[in-house]
Amino acid sequence: MTATDSPVAAPTTNGSQRRGFGVDVGGSGIKGGIVDLETGALIGERVKLPTPQPATPEAVARTVAAVVREFGWTEPLGVTYPGVVVDGVVRTAANVDKSWLGVNAKEVFESHLDGQQVTVLNDADAAGLAEERFGAGRDRTGVIVLLTFGTGIGSAVIHNGVLLPNTEFGHIEVGGKEAEHRAASSVKEKKGWSYQRWTEEVTKVLVAIENAIWPDLFIVGGGISRKADKWVPLLKNRTPVVAATLRNTAGIVGAAMAAVEGITAANVTATHQ
Ligand code: BGC
Numbered sequence: 230m231t232a233t234d235s236p237v238a239a240p241t242t243n244g245s246q247r248r249g250f251g252v253d254v255g256g257s258g259i260k261g262g263i264v265d266l267e268t269g270a271l272i273g274e275r276v277k278l279p280t281p282q283p284a285t286p287e288a289v290a291r292t293v294a295a296v297v298r299e300f301g302w303t304e305p306l307g308v309t310y311p312g313v314v315v316d317g318v319v320r321t322a323a324n325v326d327k328s329w330l331g332v333n334a335k336e337v338f339e340s341h342l343d344g345q346q347v348t349v350l351n352d353a354d355a356a357g358l359a360e361e362r363f364g365a366g367r368d369r370t371g372v373i374v375l376l377t378f379g380t381g382i383g384s385a386v387i388h389n390g391v392l393l394p395n396t397e398f399g400h401i402e403v404g405g406k407e408a409e410h411r412a413a414s415s416v417k418e419k420k421g422w423s424y425q426r427w428t429e430e431v432t433k434v435l436v437a438i439e440n441a442i443w444p445d446l447f448i449v450g451g452g453i454s455r456k457a458d459k460w461v462p463l464l465k466n467r468t469p470v471v472a473a474t475l476r477n478t479a480g481i482v483g484a485a486m487a488a489v490e491g492i493t494a495a496n497v498t499a500t501h502q
Pocket residue numbers: 311312313321323324351352353354377379381382383384397399400409
């Protein structure tokens with residue numbers, strides 16, 4: 230099994246309270262790493278293995294276990310999933326293999342590991358936790374909405390450090406169409422739209438959300454946020470919008486936070502330090 234990132238300089242001390250381990254399950258890669266929970270930085274490199282196809286629960290769990298073993302990590306860990314997860318059980322599978330529906334992902338992941346506890350949470354919720362504490366939201370208070378733009382649209386709502394889990398703003402109807410079918414970055418690609426054209430659709434989605442919950446700040450993430458300077462200034466909604474800053478580590482960091490701090494859909498305890 231080969232890691233596609235640079236080789237891991239795996240630190241051997243993993244029992245420290247302020248370290249965690251997160252795995253981010255994406256459509257093309259399954260990425261994991263050890264996280265310094267004081268700073269939100271990765272300790273050593275991350276490891277990325279290709280997402281198996283088809284990405285069934287068993288196949289993904291085997292790959293997650295392979296990532297974890299690259300580090301010799303034996304403590305509790307967090308794993309993201311790109312859909313609704315309640316008490317470890319998958320409830321939606323919009324852009325992933327439908328065999329996930331109803332699966333107790335926590336149990337499946339744990340059965341492939343060596344007895345450590347796994348916390349499973351939505352991918353955008355994980356990114357939101359990380360961005361709010363260590364990234365674009367770190368000096369902000371109030372209601373923060375993080376949106377990830379990719380194949381679909383993911384969302385996280387955080388109020389003064391506390392996550393409201395499993396919001397699914399990518400699936401609200403905006404002008405007769407699901408938000409993610411209107412404004413995901415995959416739609417921009419498929420239609421060959423310019424940033425100008427695409428941001429018209431993103432603006433509609435942001436306006437629908439801000440009219441419903443009046444956030445203080447939007448953080449926009451996903452691969453396309455790397456080019457945020459090309460499109461964030463074109464948005465016409467009223468709430469300030471900033472780009473995510475943690476880039477491709479946000480999911481890993483948020484998953485590690487959730488595992489150590491006990492943040493699950495049923496037990497939300499994230500607070501500012
Ligand atoms: C899912 C969300 C997920 C997002 C990004 C959406 O289709 O419903 O739960 O966060 O995609 O992966």
